[in-house]
Amino acid sequence: MTTPSEPGTDPSLNVIMSERRQLINLAYRLLGSLADAEDVVQEACARWYAMTPQQRQAIESPGAWLTKVAGRICLDVLGSARKRRERYVGEWIPEPLPDRTEWISARPGGTMIDPADRITLDESINMAFLVVLESMTPAERVAFILHDVFRYSFAEVAEIVGRTPVACRQLASSARRRLRDAQAPTAPAARPGIVGDFKRAWEAKDIKALIDLLDPDARAVIDGGGLVSAGLHPIEGSEQIARYLLAIAGMSPGMTILERTVNGQPGLVAQQDGVTVTVAAFDVTGDRIKHIWAVRNPEKLRPWTAQPQP
Numbered sequence: 001m002t003t004p005s006e007p008g009t010d011p012s013l014n015v016i017m018s019e020r021r022q023l024i025n026l027a028y029r030l031l032g033s034l035a036d037a038e039d040v041v042q043e044a045c046a047r048w049y050a051m052t053p054q055q056r057q058a059i060e061s062p063g064a065w066l067t068k069v070a071g072r073i074c075l076d077v078l079g080s081a082r083k084r085r086e087r088y089v090g091e092w093i094p095e096p097l098p099d100r101t102e103w104i105s106a107r108p109g110g111t112m113i114d115p116a117d118r119i120t121l122d123e124s125i126n127m128a129f130l131v132v133l134e135s136m137t138p139a140e141r142v143a144f145i146l147h148d149v150f151r152y153s154f155a156e157v158a159e160i161v162g163r164t165p166v167a168c169r170q171l172a173s174s175a176r177r178r179l180r181d182a183q184a185p186t187a188p189a190a191r192p193g194i195v196g197d198f199k200r201a202w203e204a205k206d207i208k209a210l211i212d213l214l215d216p217d218a219r220a221v222i223d224g225g226g227l228v229s230a231g232l233h234p235i236e237g238s239e240q241i242a243r244y245l246l247a248i249a250g251m252s253p254g255m256t257i258l259e260r261t262v263n264g265q266p267g268l269v270a271q272q273d274g275v276t277v278t279v280a281a282f283d284v285t286g287d288r289i290k291h292i293w294a295v296r297n298p299e300k301l302r303p304w305t306a307q308p309q310p
Contacts (some may be wrong), residue, residue: 016045019063022150023070023122028195029145030074030083032094032130040077071142071160078138086103089226089236094130095294096279099261113272124149126179127263127293128129132182136175143168144175190284195266198282198289199257202268203247207242215288223279225297228277241292252277269304276305 020041027037044066048056048142059065085092108202122144133141139161146152147168152178154165154172161168179304194213199208224230235241252272260269262281270278279301283291295301 016048016062016066019066020045021120022063023066026067026145026150027070027074028095028097029124029130029133029149030071030141031077032134033300034095034097035299036077040070040073043073067152071146071230071244075138075142075161078141081138090230091221092134092225093221093223093295093300094127094134095283096127096267096293096295096304097125097263099264122264125263126265128182128283128291129179130263131293132179135182136178137171139163140171140175140178143171147162147172148176157174163210171172189222191287193285194287194289195268195282196259199259202245202249203257205246207246210242210245211238213287213289214241214292215285217288218291220243220244220292222294223297223300226301227298228296230294230296269294271305274305276301282303 023041023044024034024037027040028034031037047069048062048066056062115173121138133145136144142161143154143157146157147219154168156217157168157172158165161171163171198210198213201213216238217236218238220231220235222235231244235244252270254272255277256271258269258271260267260279262269262279265281267282268278269276269278270280276297277298278294280292280294282289283293
């Protein structure tokens with residue numbers, strides 16, 4: 001990436017820094033990766049400081065300029081994501097996010113960081129929502145997120161996507177249909193406490209209780225990224241999922257299972273010797289778990305655990 005020049009006493013610095021949170025939130029929802037989102041924001045700021053002071057002063061709204069640049073970078077990244085995913089080992093799941101009160105820096109000797117610099121937790125970052133976003137075309141995803149989530153006008157979206165406002169409206173409409181099609185039309189609300197019940201059944205190695213808490217057609221997807229052991233394909237069915245979980249518990253004596261907020265919803269975190277090794281997000285319908293997304297790729301778990309000192 002381009003290395004930005006020293007900002008010095010640039011009067012727009014405070015404005016740029018104040019936009020960082022908005023840009024990180026936008027880029028994470030577009031890319032499903034905090035690391036990629038941070039790279040996008042760094043690149044957008046680098047392009048800002050690569051301009052002359054006169055060029056920067058001529059920009060009426062630095063925030064709007066940065067959003068446009070970051071959106072275009074995200075569009076480029078999404079365009080190449082399919083090729084990168086073809087080389088990814090096993091299933092790919094969006095990077096899970098901890099609750100704002102539990103965020104740990106990924107820097108060596110990780111310490112708590114100000115959650116105001118990170119992701120705003122709302123319904124647009126729950127795992128089920130992000131997984132559906134993955135099924136959209138890059139243009140659909142950008143148009144939908146910018147307009148429906150961040151409330152940009154279609155005229156503003158058109159400048160980023162490089163299409164007409166009418167075309168962007170159609171892209172967002174298509175994205176909404178994908179979301180509706182992925183949702184059960186009469187799905188009952190999730191029963192409170194079901195994830196905690198699932199945790200206790202897993203700890204007790206109670207296969208019957210696990211099966212009873214899972215929908216008969218439940219689906220579990222595990223992302224190991226080729227770096228740790230994980231199923232290369234989704235696991236289908238309540239009994240198969242329950243047996244897989246018990247096998248994991250049997251191979252990991254001393255594993256600690258914790259209830260945690262994952263992407264704004266109840267989830268589970270498995271730790272081994274104090275290090276987070278798995279983060280699981282759940283999709284619950286009524287009193288049954290329909291989907292489990294378990295991330296084991298350590299590169300996606302850096303915000304969840306302090307890194308060991310070299």
